[in-house]
Amino acid sequence: MLRVLFGILGSAASLATAADEVARYDDWSERELALIQSLSLESLGPLPPDPSNAYADDPDAAALGERIFFDPRFSANGKVSCSTCHRPDYGFSDPNARSVGIGVTERRSMPIVGMAYQTWFAWDGGNDSLWSQSLEPFENPVEHGFSRIQVAQTIAQHYGEDYQEVFGPLPAPDKLEATVVGPNGDNAHEIAAWKDLSASSQQQIVGVFVNIGKALAAYLRRLQPERSAFDHYAEALRGGPKGDLNTLTASQKAGLRLFLNQGSCVNCHNGPLFTNGEFHSVGLLRIDAPDQGRATVIDTLPANEFGFFSIWSDADPSIDGSHLKYMDRRPSRFRVSFKTPSLRGVATRPPYMHAGQFSSLSEVLSHYRAFSGTALADENFHADLSAKGALQIEAFLQSLDPIVEP
Amino acid sequence: MLHPRWVFVALVIAAIGSSASALDAFNRIAKARPEALDLSSGVSSRGGFFSVFYDLETECPPLNQIHSWELALVDREGNPLDGADVTIVADMPEHLHGMTTQPQVSDQSSPGHFRVDGMNFHMPGWWVVTLDVSRNRGRDLAYFNVVVGEGFCHSQ
Numbered sequence: 240m241l242r243v244l245f246g247i248l249g250s251a252a253s254l255a256t257a258a259d260e261v262a263r264y265d266d267w268s269e270r271e272l273a274l275i276q277s278l279s280l281e282s283l284g285p286l287p288p289d290p291s292n293a294y295a296d297d298p299d300a301a302a303l304g305e306r307i308f309f310d311p312r313f314s315a316n317g318k319v320s321c322s323t324c325h326r327p328d329y330g331f332s333d334p335n336a337r338s339v340g341i342g343v344t345e346r347r348s349m350p351i352v353g354m355a356y357q358t359w360f361a362w363d364g365g366n367d368s369l370w371s372q373s374l375e376p377f378e379n380p381v382e383h384g385f386s387r388i389q390v391a392q393t394i395a396q397h398y399g400e401d402y403q404e405v406f407g408p409l410p411a412p413d414k415l416e417a418t419v420v421g422p423n424g425d426n427a428h429e430i431a432a433w434k435d436l437s438a439s440s441q442q443q444i445v446g447v448f449v450n451i452g453k454a455l456a457a458y459l460r461r462l463q464p465e466r467s468a469f470d471h472y473a474e475a476l477r478g479g480p481k482g483d484l485n486t487l488t489a490s491q492k493a494g495l496r497l498f499l500n501q502g503s504c505v506n507c508h509n510g511p512l513f514t515n516g517e518f519h520s521v522g523l524l525r526i527d528a529p530d531q532g533r534a535t536v537i538d539t540l541p542a543n544e545f546g547f548f549s550i551w552s553d554a555d556p557s558i559d560g561s562h563l564k565y566m567d568r569r570p571s572r573f574r575v576s577f578k579t580p581s582l583r584g585v586a587t588r589p590p591y592m593h594a595g596q597f598s599s600l601s602e603v604l605s606h607y608r609a610f611s612g613t614a615l616a617d618e619n620f621h622a623d624l625s626a627k628g629a630l631q632i633e634a635f636l637q638s639l640d641p642i643v644e645p
Numbered sequence: 646m647l648h649p650r651w652v653f654v655a656l657v658i659a660a661i662g663s664s665a666s667a668l669d670a671f672n673r674i675a676k677a678r679p680e681a682l683d684l685s686s687g688v689s690s691r692g693g694f695f696s697v698f699y700d701l702e703t704e705c706p707p708l709n710q711i712h713s714w715e716l717a718l719v720d721r722e723g724n725p726l727d728g729a730d731v732t733i734v735a736d737m738p739e740h741l742h743g744m745t746t747q748p749q750v751s752d753q754s755s756p757g758h759f760r761v762d763g764m765n766f767h768m769p770g771w772w773v774v775t776l777d778v779s780r781n782r783g784r785d786l787a788y789f790n791v792v793v794g795e796g797f798c799h800s801q
Contacts, residue, residue: 505769510709516709561763
């Protein structure tokens with residue numbers, strides 16, 4: 240109660256809006272300046288290599304991947320493409336709380352910009368490479384509801400020439416005539432039919448499927464975050480030519496200060512993508528449908544058919560994959576933990592959290608204020624945020640929207 | 646009729662039972678960051694049995710990047726501490742949590758030298774790196790303070 244009272248008094252005291260007060264907003268400590276620059280796009284660096292994907296930087300693979308990304312023929316009803324839930328006009332996410340493909344999924348679609356800089360994919364990090372993540376929705380019955388053999392058939396039918404230019408020959412047509420669905424079929428009959436195929440037939444079909452994942456990843460890794468007002472401001476602070484201290488309002492600068500200090504937002508939302516790519520519990524336990532997030536995939540990750548160290552990966556286990564080698568393998572550390580999402584462009588793509596629990600940023604911030612410091616999520620310290628402080632953080636988050644370059 | 650004293654005892658027991666998580670948190674009290682931290686890259690162990698120095702490939706420990714540490718351990722007389730069993734963890738005393746990786750320590754060819762792979766500081770701020778060193782039947786701990794992502798990492 241006292242904290243609330245002091246928060247209100249503190250807010251009242253800081254209501255003055257004199258020009259010198261605005262200038263004071265640009266006065267940052269060495270620590271704050273270092274954090275601001277580490278959040279700016281300038282520190283993103285060139286595209287890191289993806290040793291698990293030999294086609295990652297092949298422009299023809301990327302062009303093929305882009306066409307497949309937007310093609311609804313790769314779905315059970317011919318209506319669902321990757322772009323159904325990852326809409327370019329919606330920050331590569333969609334407005335649904337839980338995304339809708341063939342059916343309704345359990346979680347919200349994640350924005351997929353800047354994925355080249357990530358090591359774990361999806362809310363639970365159930366995939367350890369971008370190409371592996373790109374494959375999963377095809378065979379998920381509520382997403383594309385498709386199968387690996389149907390993917391290979393659709394490629395042969397519509398993309399045969401382009402595919403072969405990048406990846407070499409497709410399997411002989413008779414290998415793709417089978418009516419089996421694949422190892423993840425809906426019933427015992429389908430699974431048995433897949434098992435009846437020769438090992439070489441299976442390998443050839445899976446080989447095409449994997450290549451499509453790698454083509455999609457080659458496209459997706461080129462989706463880079465765009466410059467925001469915040470980046471202009473960060474550039475001004477380091478004296479760069481495109482910088483402008485006035486691109487942020489006084490309220491946004493106050494929000495940035497809270498973001499870096501009392502709000503502790505920067506603990507998890509750090510680096511130029513405003514995410515540490517790690518997994519945290521933020522008190523979103525649902526009693527009706529407990530989703531344990533990261534904890535449920537810790538044990539299954541090493542057995543992932545399309546894992547970073549699988550036979551389908553191009554990685555060299557002796558030198559690559561430190562994210563997998565040194566990961567903390569104790570599920571108890573990751574109960575109800577979900578991946579920190581990027582905050583770039585966050586204001587224009589509601590709803591929020593892994594199952595769209597909140598429809599606005601102010602609801603998200605209210606949630607953080609409410610449970611902060613409780614046993615619900617002891618990792619979170621957003622305490623002492625006043626209502627005004629939450630508004631300022633919200634204003635700051637709006638400065639992370641892409642801007643049109645003059 | 647229950648004696649009020651027993652009602653009181655029952656209530657106390659119930660309160661203890663329901664505050665299991667509070668008891669669990671008893672040893673996990675967040676510590677505020679001291680004004681001045683000793684950020685030396687060489688420290689003596691708590692019991693004074695050894696000293697340890699670390700080296701990085703970068704000037705400061707990087708934020709949110711899996712990286713390696715090189716350790717050199719010497720005993721009280723300044724001789725390389727060979728054949729020691731070394732484990733390493735890092736925690737954020739302000740946050741009550743550690744890293745999301747489990748680093749691996751390996752012996753290097755030169756005596757008293759160890760390599761640690763898989764270090765990752767996934768949040769900016771104050772970290773305490775704890776070395777747990779055993780040799781023969783002795784055991785001692787050493788602590789490094791590390792500040793990540795704040796533009797400095799040496800004592801000011």
